[in-house]
Amino acid sequence: xxxxxxxxxxxxxxxxxxxxxxxxxxxxxxxxxxxxxxxxxxxxxxxxxxxxxxxxxxxxxxxxxxxxxxxxxxxxxxxxxxxxxxxxxxxxxxxxxxxxxxxxxxxxxxxxxxxxxxxxxxxxxxxxxxxxxxx
Ligand SMILES: CC(C)(COP(=O)(O)OP(=O)(O)OC[C@H]1O[C@@H](n2cnc3c(N)ncnc32)[C@H](O)[C@@H]1OP(=O)(O)O)[C@@H](O)C(=O)NCCC(=O)NCCS
Numbered sequence: 001x002x003x004x005x006x007x008x009x010x011x012x013x014x015x016x017x018x019x020x021x022x023x024x025x026x027x028x029x030x031x032x033x034x035x036x037x038x039x040x041x042x043x044x045x046x047x048x049x050x051x052x053x054x055x056x057x058x059x060x061x062x063x064x065x066x067x068x069x070x071x072x073x074x075x076x077x078x079x080x081x082x083x084x085x086x087x088x089x090x091x092x093x094x095x096x097x098x099x100x101x102x103x104x105x106x107x108x109x110x111x112x113x114x115x116x117x118x119x120x121x122x123x124x125x126x127x128x129x130x131x132x133x134x135x
Contacts, residue, residue, distance in 0.1 A: 017070070021063045023054055030054045033063045035071055035080065043078035045071060047100075047124075055090060064098035069134045072126040079125055085110060086118040100124045 018034035031051035038045040047067060051060045071077045082100055084091045096102075100122040108116035 017075075019063070019067065019070075021049075021051065021059060023057075023059060028054075030059055031063070033067050035067060035075070035077075038075070038077070040075070040077075043076070045075075045077055045080050047071075047080050047082045049091075060090070060094040061097045064094055064100070066133070068099050068124050068129060069132050071124075072129055073132040073135050077126075079123055082122040082124075083119050084122065085112050086120055087112070092120065092122075095122055098124075099129050101128065 015038055016034060016036050017038065018032055020029050021031040021033055022028065023030050030053065031049065033049040034047075035045040036048055047064070049060060049064060049067075051063070068080060071080050080100075082095060083106075084095065086105070092102075101124070102120055103123050104121040106119040106121060109119045110117050
């Protein structure tokens with residue numbers, strides 16, 4: 001994974017870090033992943049990711065884990081939040097394998113596929129994370 005972009009907020013504090021996700025087998029760019037709403041004062045951020053054509057090959061899991069590693073071991077954040085739709089099994093699987101835990105469900109909070117859909121709230125903390133590859 002590479003190609004990070006770091007945007008600064010109005011008060012000089014980082015708000016967003018976005019990475020391009022590469023498949024290292026052939027150096028093809030396959031998606032993006034990043035941290036949003038970064039609040040250094042609280043040690044928090046939100047996570048987002050989208051993989052294009054090469055889904056289901058482990059790239060989402062690996063990219064999620066690398067972004068969490070960056071969040072905890074470079075930015076020194078304490079908690080990263082994630083919201084995903086209940087039907088997104090690929091996402092839930094990848095996120096849990098990468099270190100997120102389910103912390104709640106917001107019931108019927110989004111219209112998706114024509115019906116009210118539960119939103120699964122997940123978070124990740126450094127205590128659960130394990131070994132860093134970034135330090
Ligand atoms: C969610 C997303 C990032 C996951 O990335 P990915 O590269 O596909 O994830 P991985 O391959 O690492 O892991 C997905 C796992 O879910 C499994 N999976 C996928 N669809 C599944 C389904 N319908 N039912 C059960 N398991 C499923 C895959 O087989 C894989 O598990 P495995 O490695 O044991 O086979 C990617 O699918 C994506 O970008 N989706 C569209 C955008 C999106 O949903 N973004 C997130 C919004 S919160």
